[in-house]
Amino acid sequence: MLFQLVLKDFKRMIRDYKGLAIIILMPAVLVAVLGFSIGGIFSDEESFTPANIAIVDKDNSEQGYAEVEKFFHSPTISKNISADDILKLNKAIKDLDLKKILYQDVLESEKVKQVIRYKMMPEPDAMKLLKEGKLSAVIVIPEDFTYNMLFSLFTPFKNHTDIEIIKNPNKFSSGIVESILKAYSDALSAVVIAKDSYLEAAIWTDAGAKSYRNLENMAEKLYGQGIKDVNIKYMVEPGKKPISGFQYYSAGMATMFILFTAAFGGHFLIDEKKKYTYHRMLLAGITRNQMLVSRLISTSMITVVQITLLMLLSRVMFRASWGNIADFFAFTVVVAFATGGLAVMLSAMNLRANSEKFSEIMNMGVSQFLAFLGGNMFPLFGIPFLNSLSRFVPNGAALNGYLNLMKGYSFYEIGSNILTLIILGLLFSTLGFSVARGDAE
Numbered sequence: 001m002l003f004q005l006v007l008k009d010f011k012r013m014i015r016d017y018k019g020l021a022i023i024i025l026m027p028a029v030l031v032a033v034l035g036f037s038i039g040g041i042f043s044d045e046e047s048f049t050p051a052n053i054a055i056v057d058k059d060n061s062e063q064g065y066a067e068v069e070k071f072f073h074s075p076t077i078s079k080n081i082s083a084d085d086i087l088k089l090n091k092a093i094k095d096l097d098l099k100k101i102l103y104q105d106v107l108e109s110e111k112v113k114q115v116i117r118y119k120m121m122p123e124p125d126a127m128k129l130l131k132e133g134k135l136s137a138v139i140v141i142p143e144d145f146t147y148n149m150l151f152s153l154f155t156p157f158k159n160h161t162d163i164e165i166i167k168n169p170n171k172f173s174s175g176i177v178e179s180i181l182k183a184y185s186d187a188l189s190a191v192v193i194a195k196d197s198y199l200e201a202a203i204w205t206d207a208g209a210k211s212y213r214n215l216e217n218m219a220e221k222l223y224g225q226g227i228k229d230v231n232i233k234y235m236v237e238p239g240k241k242p243i244s245g246f247q248y249y250s251a252g253m254a255t256m257f258i259l260f261t262a263a264f265g266g267h268f269l270i271d272e273k274k275k276y277t278y279h280r281m282l283l284a285g286i287t288r289n290q291m292l293v294s295r296l297i298s299t300s301m302i303t304v305v306q307i308t309l310l311m312l313l314s315r316v317m318f319r320a321s322w323g324n325i326a327d328f329f330a331f332t333v334v335v336a337f338a339t340g341g342l343a344v345m346l347s348a349m350n351l352r353a354n355s356e357k358f359s360e361i362m363n364m365g366v367s368q369f370l371a372f373l374g375g376n377m378f379p380l381f382g383i384p385f386l387n388s389l390s391r392f393v394p395n396g397a398a399l400n401g402y403l404n405l406m407k408g409y410s411f412y413e414i415g416s417n418i419l420t421l422i423i424l425g426l427l428f429s430t431l432g433f434s435v436a437r438g439d440a441e
Contacts, residue, residue: 002290009298019264023306027253028313031246050117051136053177054126061099064146068093071155099141107179108183115176130168137177140164239408247321248379250314250323251402254307255395256367256376258339261306263362265299265339265419270356288351288436292344296429300333300340307332323405330411331418334397338421341428342394348435370395391417394424 014020069090108116118139123130126138141163165181269291272278281291311328314320322328349358353390371377373389374396380387390396401417411418 002294005290005294006287006297006301009268009294010301013265013298013302016264023257023261023264023302024309027257027306030253030308031249031314031318050115051177052134053116053118053137053139054121054129054135055103056123056126056138056140057099057120058123058143059099059141060143061097061146064144064150065094067147068150068155071151093150096150096153098146102184106180106210108326112180115367116180128167130166133168136168138166139177139181140166146425157285181246206424209293218259231382240409241321243403243406244320246314247317247406248403250310250318250320251322251399251406252376254310255335255374255398255402256371257306258303258398259342259367259370260363261299261303261394262339262342262346263367265295265302265343266362267356267359268361269295269347270354273351273354289433292347292429292432292436295347296337296340298340299343300336303336303339304329304332304391307335321406322394322402323408324410327405327411328402331401331405331414334418334421334425335394335401338394338398338425338428341425341432345428345435346432352435374399392420394421397421397424 103118107116123138123140126135128300129135130138142161143161144159145161148161150331151159163185165178165182167178233298269278273283278291282288308329315322346358346362350356370393373386374393375387375390376395376399380390391400397420399419401414401421404414404417405411
């Protein structure tokens with residue numbers, strides 16, 4: 001009896017050409033569009049499009065050098081430090097051009113130039129281009145930057161100053177800009193901390209003014225902290241493969257559209273009820289639970305067909321690898337089970353409401369929210385909270401599992417994704433059977 005039910009449900013689903021177009025043709029089209037348009041963010045360094053940034057310099061360097069030099073010639077300082085030591089300090093200060101390090105040694109280094117292009121420009125022009133989406137970020141060097149940094153590096157005191165970065169939220173490359181700038185700032189901070197520790201030790205050992213004789217070495221230490229060696233490395237886990245844009249969006253669209261497949265599978269039972277087929281099955285001795293089990297199996301079968309076809313299409317058209325084929329099919333069965341469970345829950349809720357509104361709600365709003373939460377629309381690698389949360393929704397857990405298979409992980413190495421999907425499938429199914437018990441025949 002169950003076999004006939006499943007066969008009947010499966011035939012009904014494959015004869016719904018409009019529904020099949022939504023769950024099979026639409027993801028294929030979206031994969032092509034998204035893969036060509038923004039797929040390059042996953043590619044290797046040769047295909048990476050450099051981020052355009054602007055630098056707004058509000059600092060007066062000459063004034064900063066003059067102010068710090070004036071400080072060392074003040075009566076309070078000069079009476080405790082010899083003239084020869086002051087000359088050495090002033091030479092070290094003049095030799096240390098912090099902005100030149102940022103521009104020439106960091107942003108113009110061979111590796112960084114491959115991912116960032118910068119231009120100096122006034123703030124109004126920079127902000128205008130940022131709003132127009134022509135820049136990934138604007139870096140603002142504040143007033144008195146040179147003075148405050150030199151004062152912090154070469155005196156016992158510390159003047160706080162921050163380089164501001166204004167990011168374009170729609171540009172993924174803005175995160176790379178922020179990381180490079182952070183490396184520069186961290187190196188400066190490390191030298192300031194080293195200076196503070198050095199002077200504190202000098203006080204405790206009663207070295208006093210003699211400690212200033214070695215402060216000019218801080219300029220050399222600044223380079224030793226690695227500011228000149230900010231590098232861009234494209235890291236891939238040992239033994240694993242990088243993910244291309246086509247791979248990401250093939251998996252992303254396939255797993256996003258399982259939500260539509262669940263909604264698609266969830267509307268047939270209420271349709272049968274409206275046409276009295278549901279009642280005739282009850283009179284024939286078929287229980288609601290049997291109908292729901294059939295719905296779970298038939299929707300799972302359609303899901304396997306849907307994802308397999310999209311996999312084959314992406315392999316043929318875009319050469320997107322989905323990893324080991326046996327692992328792919330094993331994981332697809334798990335994904336299909338979770339999708340079938342969701343279809344069972346929606347079927348039961350539609351029966352209870354005596355309308356298709358829950359399938360419609362899934363199609364119209366919930367699926368888009370879950371697609372955002374699951375990372376199907378765009379990668380969540382740079383948003384740790386959402387990236388972690390995405391693994392607990394069915395489409396997110398499925399996407400993460402497929403991406404790991406594409407990287408070269410085996411079926412057994414993605415156990416957390418498998419467990420999440422099995423639990424969700426069982427949870428959805430249990431809720432569906434519980435809701436169906438309250439349906440008035």
